[in-house]
Structure formats: structure tokens, C-alpha cells
Amino acid sequence: MKIPYYPGCTLNTVAKDFDTSAKESARAVGFEMEDLEQWNCCGASFPLTPDNIMGLTAPAKVLSEAKKAGDRLTTLCSVCYNVLKRTNKVLHDDKARRKSVNEFMEDDYDGSLDVVHYLEVLRDDIGFEKLKETVTKPLEGVKAGAYYGCMLLRPFDDIGIDNAEAPTVMEDMLKALGATPVDFPDKIECCGAHLAMNNKEVVQRLSGNVIASAANEGAEIIVTTCPLCQYNLEGTQESANADTPNVPIVYFTQLLGLALGQDAANLGFDNNGGATEKFLKKKGLI
Amino acid sequence: MPRIGVFVCQCGNNIEATVDTQKVADETKKLPGVVHTESYKFMCSSPGQDSFKKAIKDNKLDGVVVSACSPHMHEKTFRRAAEAAGLNQFQCEITNVREQCSWVHHDETRKIGTDKTMDLTRMTIQRLKKNRDLTKITIPVTKRALVIGGGIAGIQAALDIADGGQEVVIVEKEPSIGGNMARLSETFPTMDCSQCILTPKMVEAELHDKISLYTYSEVEKVDGYIGNFSVTIKKKAKFVDESTCTGCGECWEKCPFKADSEFELGLSKRKVIYTPFPQAVPNIPVIDKTRCPKILKDKCGLCAKVCGPQSIDFTQEDQLVTEEFGAIVVATGYELMPNKDFGEYGYGKITDVISGMQFERLASASGPTGGAIRRPSDNTEPKNVVFIQCAGSRDEKRGVSYCSKICCMYTAKHTMLYRHKVHDGQAYVFYMDIRSGGKRYEEFVRGAIEHDGAMYLRGRVSRVYEKDGKVIIQGADTLSGSQVEIEADMVVLATALVSRPGADTVAQTLGIGYDKYKFYNEYHPKLKPVETVTAGIFLAGTCVGPMDIPESVSQGSATASKVLALFSSDKMAREPITAEVNKQTCNACWDCVTSCPYVAIEKEEIKDRKGNVVNMLAHVNDGLCQGCGVCVCACRSKAIDLNGYTDEQVYAAIATF
Amino acid sequence: MPEEAKIETEGVFEPKIMAFVCNWCTYAGADLAGTSRMEYRPNVRIIKLPCTGRIDPLFIMKAFENGADGVLVSGCHPGDCHYTTGNYHARRRWTAFKDLLAFTGIDLKRVQFSWVSASEAIKWVELINNVTDDMEALGPFMKFKEMNKKGPNQG
């Protein structure tokens, strides 16, 4: 099975490990992620004002390109996923805006693409049962907190990947990998997002809450689907904030790759500062 | 040739001032078929009516027109007089020349009024010529009422009907009557104990010689119409012989198996053979056949061994009985929206987030904790309790858009009960508005705040989660504009009151309407609040919408007065304004059937002499037809007509316009 | 008809308006106008029916055939029907009927629909005055009258 794949700017650069570990794991469980031939930045924010047609054009261009490659498009980054999926829905449901966007782009894309997250492919196409069978190195004893953040879940009517208040898809995946998922109250709270640019205080507070909440429930490692969450959480730990427990923050595909027997050296654990490697060593996983 | 009489009333000067009634009388006299006309000062006065009757007899009239005030005023008077004079009362027609002519045209020359009166009178005369004799329809009335649902509303209805001397059957689907009120601890606004005021009524219903209780039973099928319902009731197998069981309790003492108690909302267990609560009426147990190993795989049977009178019968089966009733009261009540519907409040996953009804059980002296407030998770006394109002109510996105009406009041009550039982405890209430309309209700809420120290916070709670054995509430106080976080020991949701599952099926069985929330529709929300569009079926209590006990009881009594009025004579007479099908021209398209708002048209089988069905035709059930005439216009074959307003009559009137 | 002759001889056009109204709302509203001694134009002749649901579109055609210049149909407000849904049936029927009207070439303005409740005497008064004005403006409805002169079957 081959699925067209939109990497997005961040996964092409600072979050390259997220991208490669996912692709490698996909191969292991039986599908192939094919980069779109042509792609551009999705804009990294879904335009919340409905009259903002310009904000829709960048993602619309991506979708239109993707349609040439097939009927489905997969992504990894929560923000890309959110922007593409919502834009796609607008183009599908809202005739007027579809017309404006297409006129501007001189295109005729109709929103017929099925935009899915990598996790959905794992869950719905492969199945966690099957995933479990493919695991060669079960993550035994790893207490992992799945952190969803905002963009993978909200708004539920547009995204609908899982229950917006009590999602479990990542926990279910972690279980399949042999890890022990840890539920924590702040798993659907915001990390501070783009305020990283101009409001460190807010980011540190919000990200700090998330880490503390996970640690309080016993999480030894936090798993995310979003490079910005990863950046904010890790950044908060690295800053002089003494209260924040030092919990490694990794992409879910890094743990996935590990469990599926990929060489740890290629999974980018060194990028996460020493803590991750130390933790995994302690657990006897690397 | 018809012999018609026309009587033009002057109404003192009311009509005469703008209508030359004598001229009208003189002119109409010239019309074909009119043999007598007169103008009179006060037609409705005794001498007026006497002269009216005399004229009918003397002139051998076969039809009369009275051109006078609105038919809404005196149609009955003149029809009765016409009947007294030997005429079929439907051969008497009124022309409205006062309200709709003399009073609204102030022309002093009297030309306008006179012309219009002539026109209108002529139209009535032409219409009258097409009138047929009609006889009032009489329907026999079975003086026996069915009450569906034995909550407080149903019990009240049954007691009042029975006290009025008529027989009542209560069909209750649970093993005991009492409904939700049986679960309550103390009740606002007077704070009397629910059991103390309900139990005597339950016992009275049981002992009343006019009331029969069919508990553990449900209505399967309803046929017929007002005065003549035929109802099939399913009596579910109790596996206990009601006639011999003494309610001694040996069986449920000894039964070794347990299940969650429905009555206690999962807060405690009951046995497999059980009565839902100690004061149950009747105090006769039932066996939960889905859990009894004797029934499932022929093991145990302990209860039968210990039962002195040998009342246990494992072979009992559900029984169907069909009985006749003249009227039906529907009082099937409500339930609370399930806790699991509240995502942001923990989906029913957090043990210490409970519903208002569960709190009632905790506070009830006969409840699982004997009236002590204990949190379910670890049975400790909660010191900080947060009450969240409007949980699921006024939330069109995830719940229901309406206000549940009683939860502001019961939340205030809960904070009081809590403070009375946990003196050092603090109650917090998140509310959007406090709705305490009712006699002494606002004072009650003020008491909760001022006297019992409840902390009211104006704002909705955004999220509830568990942390370190506490329940964390994240909300807002919009009055100060701040976010509020409370570490509570227990959370009580003032959960939306919703219709019972299956309420729509019950409505369909009965042929009554319901709204999108499956609450039953009143005939008219203000003026016929306990009637339904189906004559003979009445509504009481919370199956109509949220209401408290006083209102439920009032409605129960109101339905009883309706039922007793209906039962006050052996036969009901009603206007013969009903539809009738012409069997020659009906071509069985059933357009009429689908258009009738009262489901009054049936598909009738026409059989030949050998009894084979040769044809199907529409047939109007006089008992159900309300005479709206919708079917007449729906029928493309013009095969159906409305007595009293036939096409012929209407066309005759139009033709002379 | 003597009236018709009069109208023509006097030269002033007095439109003839037929009103089909339901017994429970509009008829009672019209009564209330009387009880309150309001005044309105005298051109309307009311035919009372149990419900607007009983008003057959053919009644309206018949009224035109018999010399009406305008027809008014009025009943209970939506949701207030004495027979719960009768007026909904009526409304649905009229939507179809309007097409028929347009087809027969009758100016749609000649048939007016309204809701007048039992308490809306003022609305009734205004309605009658307005409809009368409208019909006056439209002038006599000759189409069917001419047809009638030729005889009913030669249309």
C-alpha cells in the first residue's frame, strides 16, 4: 500500500527524525509513504476568519497537488494535519469559498481528498492488533504519557480523529508497542504554541503544566505528534525553570521505530538532549 | 320545493340602526323556497323564541335561517328551539349580521348594512337548501380509566378518579409504584421527607377498592377511541405468585446472588429476587430472570425452599391481557441524562462525580449510606462539594436546549441537606442563572446562600478532572471575571431531566404527539395542558416536560377531573360534524388516511358473501374524527365529504354570491 | 344579479371579495372586530369553514367564476391550529395551488392568504381594508365573468 504523504516544512528540517522514523516504521508494518512531488508550506495556521480566502490558498494548493497523486493524503505534524483537513472540509462543503479559492489559483480542486493522520492509518488500515504482532522490541516498563495538544483534536466536528475530551488513540498505540500508557489530565491542554515567538512566559507556564501533570501521574516519557509541542515542552525543561521535572519528550514515531526494531542510532534520540538516551538505556531498550 | 323561514333580528337597535331588517324580510320573501319571513326586536328573548317556534309549526317550515348575531353567540339557542318545534336542528342556520355587519359598517343611510345583510342571508338560504338532517353522534362510555405510570402524577390521578367513584387500573413497568419521587430524600420547598408524604399515597392506592395495580407491566397495544379503548397489557413474569406471597422477605434474605440496584442508581446492590426498595408497593418481590441461575441454568432455587407459602413459581410466563377503558392518563415520567454523556465532566468515569439523583440517595435516610453523605470512591465524608448546575441543560451542542426547571431548586436543596449533615463542609454551586420561580422558591434559595452558606459562583464549569484523589474543577466566576479552580472531594451534577427511553414508542402506541425531545405534546400548552389531540387520552407530570412535584400533582388531579367529566354520563354526545366516505367513488388511494391529523380514517375491508376480501375502502371512525375537513380536500376522487360543511353546501353559498 | 347591475350603472367600482375563514381563529377575530365596534370596508362576504384545511382550492376558482374580484383565505397562525396540523395541510396545498392559479392566468394578487387569530380584530380590519384597496387597484376581474356569460362549458 502506498499513500501520498505531505511532510511539511518542519519535518523537512528541524524535525527530520519524526519524518524518517515514521517512514521506516511504515515500511515495517506494510505501507509506503510517498512524498508529494510538489509541495509548499501549508501556512501553519488555519485561517479562523472565514473571509480570509488568502489563508486557504496555500493549503488548497497542497491538496490540489495531492489529488494528482491519489485519493488520500497522509501527514504527521498535527498542525499540517489540522490545516489541511479543515481546508479540505471548507473546499468540500462551502461552494462559495471553493469557487473563490479555485478562481484565484486557476484550479478546480473540489475537496474530495481524504486527509488522514498517520495515526489513523495505523489504527484503521493496519490495526493495532497487527501492529502488536509486528513489534520486535516491546517497550516493556516504559510509562509513557501521550500528549495530544490542540491541533490533533480540535475542533472535533472538523477533525474527529478521536474523542475531543478523552482521546485514546495514542494510548492504544503505545499499548500495542508494549508500553504502559499513563493518562494525565493536561494531555489535551495547549503548550503555548506560536507564542514561543513573543511570549516565553506563557509558553513556559503552559508547557510546564503539561509536563508536571504527566509526571504527577507517573509518566517517565512524553510522546507527541507535533514539532511545536516538542519544541515548547523541551524548551521549557531546558530553561531555568527548576520546578519542571526532566521528562524526555519524543515523537510517537521514535518509540514506534524502536519497538519495530529500527536501529536506535537512526532514530534521533540524541536530538532530545541526553535525557532520552539515558532513560532508554536504563530501560534496557538501547 | 323547500319551505324556508327567515327571521331577521333587530337586536333592539344594534342591528336595526344600520340595517333595515323589515326590508330584508320583505326582499327575501321573494326568493324561491322562502315561505315565511319576519323582522323581530329580540329573537333570542323568550317571546322571540316562542314566535320562532310557532312560525315553524304554523308554516310547516323544513328549514330556518336566523339572521342575527354571531353563531358563536346563539346558534345553540336557536337550534334547540328549532328542535323543540320538531325540526332537525341541523336545518337551522344562522347568518351573522351583527358582529360581521351592523356593528362594523356605520353607514347611517343603512344602505350598506341592508345590502350586505341581504347578500349574506341569501347565501345562508342557498346553503340551507343543501342541508341534510343530521343526528348527534352518541358514543357509549366505558367507565374505567387506565393510568400508565405509577409515579406521583399517576398515583394522584388514580386516587382522584377512584375517589370520584370510578374504576382505575395503574400500569407500572417497575415492580413497585412510586416513580422518581420514591428516590428523593427531602423535598423543596417545604423540606418534608419524600417517603413520609409519598408512602401513604402509595398504600392508599394499593388498598383503594376502585384501584387495581398492574406492576411489572407494560402497555402493548391500544385500539379504539374515546370512551372505548381496548388495551392490551403485558404482565411480565414475576416468578412469584402475587395472590399468596406475604412479602415476608425470607426469599431475598436468603438469595445468594446480587446485582446493581437500579433504584439506588448503582450506589448499592440488591438481590436477584428483590423489591426495589423497602417501602415498595406492592411489597411483593420479582425475580430478575436475566440473572437468576435457577432460571438460566436450573441451579440454586434457594428462594423456593425458604418460601413458606410456596409462592415462587419458576415456570411463570409473561401474560397478555386485553381490557376495556374509557379514558387513558399517561404519566410515564422522566429520567436523568446519563452521566456518561458529559465529556468535560469526566464521562461518568470519575467515581466521585455523581448525579443529583444519586445525591438524593446519599442524603436519604433509607438510602445506601443511611443518610450520611459519603463519597462513593472511598466512603469518606466529603468536605468540599461542588455542585454544577445546567449539566446537559441549556446546552444545545451536547445536551438539550431547554432549561430543566427543577435543578436550580434541588441544587439549593442539596447544599442545605449537605450543610445540615456535614457541618464543617463547604458547598460551591456553579450556576448560569438561578431559576426559582414559584411560591416561596426564591426565599428557599436565599436561605441556602445566606443561612446555609453555599458559595454560589456564576459561571459554567469548563472541565473536571481527577488529581491525587481530588476532583479538580476548572471554571469561571463571570461576576468577578476570573478563572476559578476548586479542589473538591465530590462533584454533583444537576443533570438535565430528559424523557424516558422508549417514550416515542409509547406515544406511537397511543397515537399521541411528542416533540423533538420526546416529551408529549399537550393539546394546547396554555388552555388544554393535560389534554392530547387524541380525545380521551390525557397527560400528567413530567412526561410532558420538566416539572416539580406540586405541578405533577396538580396535573394528576387535572386529568382526573377530565376523566370524571367524561365518565359523568353513560353516553357521550357529540356534534355530527364528521367526514363520510362515498363507497362508490373511493378508489382506495389512502390520501385521506395520510392527511388526517387524528388517524380517524381506517382501511376497511369489503367482503363478498363468502367472506373473501374483494375491496378496500376508506372508512371514517366517528369516534376519532374531529371534523376538520382536511381529508375532504386531500381526496382527489372527491369521495369524502364533511357533514355540515359539504361541498354542495359551500358551493351553493358561493354560487349566490 | 341586481347588485352587479348596480355596480355597473353607478360607475363606481366596488370590488366583491369572498373570504374563506376558519371557525376558530379568523371568524372569531372578525366577530371581535364587531364587538369592539370597529369599522371596515363592506365588500367582504365571509364563508365559515371548520378549518383552513377544509378550504378546497376549487372553492376559490368557484368564487371567481361567480363574480368575485378577489378572494381572501385566512385561518389560525401556524402552530395554533385548532386541529393541530390542519393549517399546515392548507399551506402545503396552496403552494401547489398558486402554480395552478398562475397557469390559469389569474393575477396572484387576487388571492390573498393571511393569519388572523381570535384576538386580532385590528389585523382583520386592516386586512379587509387593504385587500379591498388592492382589488380596487386591480380593477374588476373580468376573465371568468366573460367566460360565464358565454356559458360554463365554452371556456
Add this chain to the structure above:
Amino acid sequence: MKIKLGKEDIDSSLIQQIERVSGETIKRCYQCGNCSGGCPVSYAMEIPPTQVMRYLQLGMVEELMASNSMWVCVGCLQCFSRCPQSVSVANTLEGLRQLVLRKGEDHDRIEDIPLPMLKNAPQMAIVCGFRKFVS
């Protein structure tokens, strides 16, 4: 605070413009407080989400524009997700931001962003930040 209220404040053309741009109907908000309760940055807002809606209902746009609320909102959509009335404060605040940005007034200057941030941060943070803060 004392406000003088008239129809021209409640239904001003500016309010209508905000409704148009944001696609939200201001009067749908029934002031339940849920959004303020759940908003992660409510604590840092000079005017918290519920009050944002109230200020708009009262036509008090100037006060809102002068506050930091629209710039602090992270767009996490928690407010919209839980609003019983399906109102999106997030969209409303975005609408207010747009009013400023579309006039060409930047909230942040690119020069002020620390260089290490520009180098190390995920591209998405920078792109998104530019969209929210720079015209």
C-alpha cells in the same frame, strides 16, 4: 466603570464588521463563562474570553482593542470546543487581530525576534507567528 449605552453602540457598523470578518454572531453568547473557565491563557488576558464577548455585546470595541487579549490567545480552540452555544471566541479574537493587521499595523517586528529563535524553532512556529502578529 460606567458606560453609556445606546442602540448606536450595540449595533454599530464596527460590530457588524467584526461579525462579518469573524463569522460569529455576537449575541449568541449567553455569558456562561465556560470559555473563560477553560482558556489556558485566560489568566494572562486583560479581558478574559467571556468578557471579550460581553464587551462586544455592549459595543465596547475600543477597550478591547487596547487590551492584550487578542494577542495572547493561542488559538487552542478550547473555548469553541466546549461552548454550549457553538460560539468561537478564537474566531472572534482572530477577527479583531485581522482588523489591526489589515490596516498594515504590525504587532511584532521581525527584527525583535531573537536570532536563536529564528534559527532553532520549528518553521511552523515562525510561519504561524508571522500570520498572527505581522500584517
